[in-house]
Amino acid sequence: MPVAFRENINRCYQCGKCSTGCPIAEAMDMLPHQVIHLLALGMEARVRPLNTPWLCAGCYTCAVRCPNDIDVTAVMGELREKAIAAGAPCPCPDVLAFHRNFLRDLKRRGRIHELRMMGEYNLLTRRPFRDAALASKMLLKGRLPLRAPRALRGFKRWVRKAGRL
Amino acid sequence: MKKATGLYPGCSLEGTSKAFRTSLRSVLRRLDAQCEPLRDWNCCGASSAHAMDHELYLALSARNLAQARDQGYEEIIAPCAACYHRLVCAEMELARHPETLAAVNARTGLNYGGGIAVLNMLDYFTDRVGLSAIGEQVRQPLKGLRVACYYGCLNSRIPHAAATSGPPDAPGGATRSEYPMSMDHIVAALGAQPLDWSYKTECCGASLFVTASSVSARLVGHILKDAVAAGADCISVACPMCQNNLDTKQDAIRAAFGIGRPMPVLFITQLMGLAFGVSAAELRIGDALVPFQWRVDKGGAAAEVTACPA
Numbered sequence: 001m002p003v004a005f006r007e008n009i010n011r012c013y014q015c016g017k018c019s020t021g022c023p024i025a026e027a028m029d030m031l032p033h034q035v036i037h038l039l040a041l042g043m044e045a046r047v048r049p050l051n052t053p054w055l056c057a058g059c060y061t062c063a064v065r066c067p068n069d070i071d072v073t074a075v076m077g078e079l080r081e082k083a084i085a086a087g088a089p090c091p092c093p094d095v096l097a098f099h100r101n102f103l104r105d106l107k108r109r110g111r112i113h114e115l116r117m118m119g120e121y122n123l124l125t126r127r128p129f130r131d132a133a134l135a136s137k138m139l140l141k142g143r144l145p146l147r148a149p150r151a152l153r154g155f156k157r158w159v160r161k162a163g164r165l
Numbered sequence: 166m167k168k169a170t171g172l173y174p175g176c177s178l179e180g181t182s183k184a185f186r187t188s189l190r191s192v193l194r195r196l197d198a199q200c201e202p203l204r205d206w207n208c209c210g211a212s213s214a215h216a217m218d219h220e221l222y223l224a225l226s227a228r229n230l231a232q233a234r235d236q237g238y239e240e241i242i243a244p245c246a247a248c249y250h251r252l253v254c255a256e257m258e259l260a261r262h263p264e265t266l267a268a269v270n271a272r273t274g275l276n277y278g279g280g281i282a283v284l285n286m287l288d289y290f291t292d293r294v295g296l297s298a299i300g301e302q303v304r305q306p307l308k309g310l311r312v313a314c315y316y317g318c319l320n321s322r323i324p325h326a327a328a329t330s331g332p333p334d335a336p337g338g339a340t341r342s343e344y345p346m347s348m349d350h351i352v353a354a355l356g357a358q359p360l361d362w363s364y365k366t367e368c369c370g371a372s373l374f375v376t377a378s379s380v381s382a383r384l385v386g387h388i389l390k391d392a393v394a395a396g397a398d399c400i401s402v403a404c405p406m407c408q409n410n411l412d413t414k415q416d417a418i419r420a421a422f423g424i425g426r427p428m429p430v431l432f433i434t435q436l437m438g439l440a441f442g443v444s445a446a447e448l449r450i451g452d453a454l455v456p457f458q459w460r461v462d463k464g465g466a467a468a469e470v471t472a473c474p475a
Contacts (some may be wrong), residue, residue, distance in 0.1 A: 043257050138181065163221025
């Protein structure tokens, strides 16, 4: 029994437009239209180990070109959500670490503190000095404020009700 | 309800893309535009909330839209393309699915009833402010400056937009998503020369710039290469992430892809400011890592616009 997606993937007739337009296709284990086909056949387990949803940059080229109005980018998002909910091992741990850490920073104050968010990402992925030279240039230009943005009042309590993760 | 448009700045405009914020502020002031910053806005969740937690993304957007409504606005602009995309998509989803809106409200204690229009900043300039009003403010036409307008992904590609099957020029129509022109029209109004080129809506890799840098570097390399081939003096952007990805590691990417000359990456609002006679310092032209140098013809006497020292 195929798993339900917010997008109606059964409208897909395998034209392959999503894959021909995808800027990341050459780095993907399987092309977007093939992933959609497996999902429509109810074979989500075959998709789980693939890097395809995790490397999707979210550019929406597939989504606006789909002749059947399927937002393929949103399907990739939903696949990531489902994989996290199932506790499946992630084929792209850096991507997962980045997004997780981003959301953690967001939930602290309601706004992102870019310097801290990037620093923590480096620590989490065990490359503490990644882009250190670039970061120092940006600091000198005033593009990476040291001070965190002011926390929004009541946000921490509010955000706990807002999402699933 | 106020006549003014609300301005949702977003996190990047307070940090890595301060130059976008300050140049936008200068330009809006010169245009006498009725556009005021929202208070108490929260992060839109960017691609991370969208990538991992759909409910969180909808709630974050609903909170911002509710803030806008409570502060008396009917429409808002979000200059950051990523924020714009999140807000406009969430607004569309909440408007089309009242049961989703009700669920978000119930879960989060919000009372958002819909009715906030989310405008793209470029459309705001072309449709609300108007190209003639922009042209009237030009004090130093950017004559001879060849500009590759780079829209990236999120300014132009709105999935499920109402008019996808309608006329190509309508919002969401093929012209808008495949070969948008709004920024080109603005650049032309400044006296500069917008260029035809092939990469105006190709993806720069977004957060893959950090998490899968070799994938992103290839995308950025192609974009820079085509801008050079088109003979551009600079690339103009309307997205903090595009600016960041095209600008900050350009030396290494140019070396890897054999791209002969540096390509400055400016926000469209910085170009507008220069044409309006605003100083390079006020526009934070020097914030970009690739320096931008351009001679503006000031009625015979040439004045040099150069990057301020770091």
